[in-house]
Amino acid sequence: MVDLASVVRPGDGIIWGQACAEPQTLVEALVAQRAHLGGVGAFLGSSYSGIVAPEHADHLRLSSYCGTGRNRALADAGVLDILPVPYSQLSVLIENKTIPCDIAMIQVSLPNARGEYSLGLGVDYLAAALAVARVVIAEVNDQVPWVHTDPLLHEDDFDLVVKSSRLPVYLKSASPTPVESRIAQHAAALVPDGATIETGIGTLPNAVLSALKKRKGLHVHTGAIPDGVAGLDLRSCVGGALMGTQPLFDWARGNPLVQLRSSVATHGAAALGRIERFVAINSAVEVDVTGQVNGESAGGRYVGAVGGALDFVRAANQSPGGVSMVLVPASRIVENLSGPVSVPRGEAGFVVTEHGAADLRGCGLRERERRLRAISGSF
Numbered sequence: 001m002v003d004l005a006s007v008v009r010p011g012d013g014i015i016w017g018q019a020c021a022e023p024q025t026l027v028e029a030l031v032a033q034r035a036h037l038g039g040v041g042a043f044l045g046s047s048y049s050g051i052v053a054p055e056h057a058d059h060l061r062l063s064s065y066c067g068t069g070r071n072r073a074l075a076d077a078g079v080l081d082i083l084p085v086p087y088s089q090l091s092v093l094i095e096n097k098t099i100p101c102d103i104a105m106i107q108v109s110l111p112n113a114r115g116e117y118s119l120g121l122g123v124d125y126l127a128a129a130l131a132v133a134r135v136v137i138a139e140v141n142d143q144v145p146w147v148h149t150d151p152l153l154h155e156d157d158f159d160l161v162v163k164s165s166r167l168p169v170y171l172k173s174a175s176p177t178p179v180e181s182r183i184a185q186h187a188a189a190l191v192p193d194g195a196t197i198e199t200g201i202g203t204l205p206n207a208v209l210s211a212l213k214k215r216k217g218l219h220v221h222t223g224a225i226p227d228g229v230a231g232l233d234l235r236s237c238v239g240g241a242l243m244g245t246q247p248l249f250d251w252a253r254g255n256p257l258v259q260l261r262s263s264v265a266t267h268g269a270a271a272l273g274r275i276e277r278f279v280a281i282n283s284a285v286e287v288d289v290t291g292q293v294n295g296e297s298a299g300g301r302y303v304g305a306v307g308g309a310l311d312f313v314r315a316a317n318q319s320p321g322g323v324s325m326v327l328v329p330a331s332r333i334v335e336n337l338s339g340p341v342s343v344p345r346g347e348a349g350f351v352v353t354e355h356g357a358a359d360l361r362g363c364g365l366r367e368r369e370r371r372l373r374a375i376s377g378s379f
Contacts, residue, residue, distance in 0.1 A: 002029050002162040007135045010038025013100025015129040018045020019069070019171060019224070019243045021122030023107035023139035025164045027051045030105075034059040043099055044080075045125070046243075046305075047071050049169045054079050063099075065090060066305030067296075075302040084296065084340070087223060087308035088267040091128035104133035107168070108153060109146040116152040119260065120144035121168055121249070122241030124223065127151065127262030135159045143167055145253035147242070149260040170245045173227060176207035182354035183327050184208045190323050190350060190357060191215060191279050198222040198312045199281045201243045204327055208281055221275060223266050223308045225252075240266045267308050272315035280316035280324045280349075282309045285339060286332040289369040291348030291360045293326055297339035306342050313347050324349030325357070333376040351375070 002025075008014070014030065016023055028051055030042070041061040044052060048069040052062065057079035065083050067075040074080035085093070093099045106126060108117040119126060121144060130136060130151065138158040142165045155161075176184065180203055188211035191197060196219040197212070199205035209228025212218065220229055220237040227244035229237060230251040237258045242248055252258045265271050272278070284295045285304060296304045309326075316324035326343070330353040348360040351372060358371040 001032070002026065002137070002160060004029055004033050004137075005036055007137065007160055008037050008040060008103055011040065012037075012102040013041040013043065014103040014105060015043045015094065015099070015101045015126070015133075016105035017107055017119070017122045017126055018124070019048055019122065019241060020168045021107055021120065021126070021241055022047065022049050022051075022169055023105050023141075024049055024051060024166060024169065025162055026105040026137055026139050030060075031056050041100055043101070044071060048171060066307060067302035068304060072301065072303055082302055084306050086267075086306055086310045087263055088269065088311045090125045091263050094125060094128040095132055097132065101129045101132050102134045103137065104129040104135070105137045105139070106130070107139045107141055107144055109144040110140065110142050111155075112146055115154055117154065118144075118146045118152060119149040120147055123149050123151075123260045124240030124263045124266065127264070130157075137162070139164055141166060141168070145249045147252050147254070147258055147260055148256065150262070150265070168249070171201055171226070171243045172245055173201075173203045173206045176203050179329055179354045180204050180207050183329070183352055184211045186354070186357050187281060187325055187327055187352045188212050190325060190352075192277065192321075193217055195219070195277045195279045196221050196275050197279045197281060198316075199226065200224060200283060201226045202283065204283050205281060208327070221266065221272075221278070223263070225258075238266065267311045269311070269315070272311065273318065275315065275319055277321040278316045278319035279322065280312035281327065282312065282325070283327045284309075284332070284342070286334050286337060287326060287328055287351050287372070288334055288337050289372050290365055291345040291351065291368050291372070292337055292341045293343035294337045294339040295342035299338070304342075310343050310347070313343055313349065317347060317349060325352050326350070327352045329353060330355050330375060330377040333372050353377070
């Protein structure tokens with residue numbers, strides 16, 4: 001077991017990779033040794049391993065940009081400080097130390113013949129963390145695929161190394177329900193050949209991707225790359241992280257089409273502003289009859305995030321030939337939101353349910369309500 005006390009100072013801020021990129025051995029060491037580290041802060045991304053539990057807040061100050069995955073239990077217990085900011089801001093907040101990063105814990109692949117280690121399953125905000133961290137701790141996991149990442153790392157970039165051989169965290173999607181399949185078909189009809197698409201993770205986004213298998217010459221520019229991307233006719237695939245299962249990892253291994261980059265490159269306005277025919281495909285907790293979107297809380301529980309939806313929606317709305325769509329079951333179109341406004345109605349594009357797609361672009365409030373009620377089927 002790695003001795004974290006040899007490099008961690010009291011009060012340090014620690015950041016590590018999220019989802020499939022979580023360095024599980026290092027996080028287990030942090031949890032086990034937390035009482036001896038002097039009250040450190042831990043910034044979690046989207047976590048699915050369940051290694052960090054509410055009781056670990058006795059010696060760890062926990063924060064995150066989201067309540068997804070196993071973070072939900074931390075948020076429900078009141079021990080997770082949520083930062084409700086667009087994903088595009090995370091790198092800046094890390095670089096200027098608003099989100100402290102003294103220690104970066106990363107999971108990397110074995111090196112290639114040139115001695116280059118790949119971040120393998122995720123770069124996103126880790127690029128900013130690596131740039132400012134005093135100490136970089138690497139878990140070299142021989143089951144992590146070598147993927148083209150920016151940056152690539154070398155042995156002298158690491159201050160401490162632990163070797164492991166364990167399956168990465170998997171993000172498995174269930175088979176879509178009939179309702180989700182109908183939503184996916186309506187959404188896919190709005191995506192032309194040659195489009196650049198963005199989707200999130202989960203059953204519904206993967207269902208949309210499955211419905212796009214006959215589209216030609218697609219490009220992907222997204223935050224999280226899910227399993228369904230591997231089945232598309234692609235010309236390029238740029239993302240912040242791979243979030244899926246082994247078939248996705250095997251497809252991405254050494255694949256020249258796949259590039260994992262920082263959140264500045266995936267979510268930043270400058271990068272997104274250069275993309276034509278950009279199609280943003282996002283889900284939500286609920287949408288009200290004016291087109292406002294809540295993607296954060298349900299039933300008083302923080303279950304989502306501001307995340308990258310707002311960044312991508314704005315980019316799609318400004319892209320020549322672009323389309324922004326929010327996908328929800330019809331039952332989630334409501335009179336009034338039960339949670340915060342994550343995407344304002346001023347950015348409304350298409351809302352898609354199992355009953356069809358409502359184009360809200362250029363519509364006044366009365367017409368928006370009429371179109372949304374027509375696809376709600378519930379009131």
